[in-house]
Amino acid sequence: xxxxxxxxxxxxxxxxxxxxxxxxxxxxxxxxxxxxxxxxxxxxxxxxxxxxxxxxxxxxxxxxxxxxxxxxxxxxxxxxxxxxxxxxxxxxxxxxxxxxxxxxxxxxxxxxxxxxxxxxxxxxxxxxxxxxxxxxxxxxxxxxxxxxxxxxxxxxxxxxxxxxxxxxxxxxxxxxxxxxxxxxxxxxxxxxxxxxxxxxxxxxxxxxxxxxxxxxxxxxxxxxxxxxxxxxxxxxxxxxxxxxxxxxxxxxxxxxxxxxxxxxxxxxxxxxxxxxxxxxxxxxxxxxxxxxxxxxxxxxxx
Numbered sequence: 424x425x426x427x428x429x430x431x432x433x434x435x436x437x438x439x440x441x442x443x444x445x446x447x448x449x450x451x452x453x454x455x456x457x458x459x460x461x462x463x464x465x466x467x468x469x470x471x472x473x474x475x476x477x478x479x480x481x482x483x484x485x486x487x488x489x490x491x492x493x494x495x496x497x498x499x500x501x502x503x504x505x506x507x508x509x510x511x512x513x514x515x516x517x518x519x520x521x522x523x524x525x526x527x528x529x530x531x532x533x534x535x536x537x538x539x540x541x542x543x544x545x546x547x548x549x550x551x552x553x554x555x556x557x558x559x560x561x562x563x564x565x566x567x568x569x570x571x572x573x574x575x576x577x578x579x580x581x582x583x584x585x586x587x588x589x590x591x592x593x594x595x596x597x598x599x600x601x602x603x604x605x606x607x608x609x610x611x612x613x614x615x616x617x618x619x620x621x622x623x624x625x626x627x628x629x630x631x632x633x634x635x636x637x638x639x640x641x642x643x644x645x646x647x648x649x650x651x652x653x654x655x656x657x658x659x660x661x662x663x664x665x666x667x668x669x670x671x672x673x674x675x676x677x678x679x680x681x682x683x684x685x686x687x688x689x690x691x692x693x694x695x696x697x698x699x700x701x702x703x704x705x706x707x708x709x710x711x712x713x714x715x716x717x718x719x720x721x722x723x724x725x
Contacts, residue, residue: 671714
């Protein structure tokens with residue numbers, strides 16, 4: 424199994440795509456419970472198995488995604504979902520960086536052993552982080568990290584602490600610089616509905632959360648595509664993600680971006696900036712908390 428990833432946009436060669444087969448929301452995960460409690464939505468999430476209608480539609484959308492990827496000769500791997508899980512967002516916990524696979528010290532106890540769902544990674548260069556026990560132990564999700572060549576933007580939040588950034592720096596050594604980044608006015612969970620790179624000098628930025636002054640210094644000369652708004656997806660009963668999951672796009676190469684089909688304004692803005700856009704539905708991105716970037720995990724980029 425070849426692992427080779429240093430950015431979010433070089434031509435994609437192989438990738439993991441998540442699954443909702445056997446998916447269940449956890450009932451005894453403290454960090455998950457805290458996240459639900461932070462929600463301002465008046466209702467709450469029903470725990471346990473997904474409704475059949477959600478499962479069926481989400482499965483259809485993931486299969487469409489797989490077909491798009493395979494039609495471009497991108498090799499697709501899927502998790503082993505014989506046991507209950509919530510690995511729909513395959514990127515969340517397993518960080519692929521350089522030639523390494525890092526099982527991150529996630530604060531979500533129900534996802535701590537998710538690496539076992541990917542038996543095809545057993546021959547890879549795997550690093551398993553120590554489990555966080557105390558509050559000051561290293562703790563972060565893979566989706567807190569944005570790969571930018573020799574730099575890793577590490578989004579500090581309730582799901583990623585400074586100790587986690589320091590631990591990650593010790594693991595990657597001098598091959599990558601871990602840059603601690605925090606959007607002061609917004610407590611974002613993961614980085615990829617706030618900031619994403621599309622090629623070596625272009626980023627899309629969530630304009631409702633980020634100002635120019637907030638961006639990492641090395642991005643000063645980057646081209647910024649400011650996303651002022653996105654279409655709001657419907658959801659089943661409770662939104663596990665905000666409407667901004669709509670800017671959670673996947674770059675297939677430096678010119679081609681995969682976008683939810685309802686994001687017409689985003690599509691037009693990307694096309695106006697010279698990108699080719701492929702659209703397909705992601706009907707339960709808000710229900711399940713994952714767009715195209717979330718539900719995939721790059722294994723190899725050219």
